[in-house]
Amino acid sequence: MEEKTPRRTSKADHVNELLERLGNWINEGYTVDQALEKLTLKQYDFLIDQNVNLDNLILTPQQQAAVKAITKSGRPRGLQYKKVYPQAKQDLYQSLVEFIEQQGGEIQPRERLNYRDLDFKMGGIQYKIVLSNPRPPKN
Numbered sequence: 001m002e003e004k005t006p007r008r009t010s011k012a013d014h015v016n017e018l019l020e021r022l023g024n025w026i027n028e029g030y031t032v033d034q035a036l037e038k039l040t041l042k043q044y045d046f047l048i049d050q051n052v053n054l055d056n057l058i059l060t061p062q063q064q065a066a067v068k069a070i071t072k073s074g075r076p077r078g079l080q081y082k083k084v085y086p087q088a089k090q091d092l093y094q095s096l097v098e099f100i101e102q103q104g105g106e107i108q109p110r111e112r113l114n115y116r117d118l119d120f121k122m123g124g125i126q127y128k129i130v131l132s133n134p135r136p137p138k139n
Contacts, residue, residue: 010125011050014046014134015046015047015050015052018043018046018047019040019047019052021039021055022035022036022039023045025038028058032057033058035057036054036057036091046051049080055067055134082123083114085115089115089131090115092131093118093131096118096129097118100118100122102119103122103124104122104138105120105121105127106120106121106122106124107119107120108121115130116130116131116132117130118130118131
């Protein structure tokens with residue numbers, strides 16, 4: 001009876017084996033595209049599912065740098081969203097603050113003034129008021 005090859009011990013071993021095959025085919029003179037075509041569709045999908053970065057095989061360093069520059073996400077530093085609050089809401093918030101201070105309450109400062117949350121202490125008890133303006137019901 002023929003001796004069967006032992007099963008791989010992990011997915012990482014299988015990834016390493018497939019990458020080794022690709023490297024061998026490239027060293028034998030195949031182009032990267034030809035070497036990738038030699039993989040079965042299941043093997044190729046497995047590499048993709050395991051988040052193997054095939055770009056370093058396919059793309060030149062200049063192309064990789066261009067891709068990195070294009071796909072860079074996020075807002076540029078220093079750019080911040082400036083929310084505009086309705087004047088009526090700002091006035092209501094300020095009136096509440098003044099009233100609480102007149103009653104002897106201690107307003108807890110917020111990191112950013114959002115005209116929504118108001119934390120304060122009155123008589124040793126911590127309170128929080130949240131101003132919300134629900135959307136009108138749909139008819």
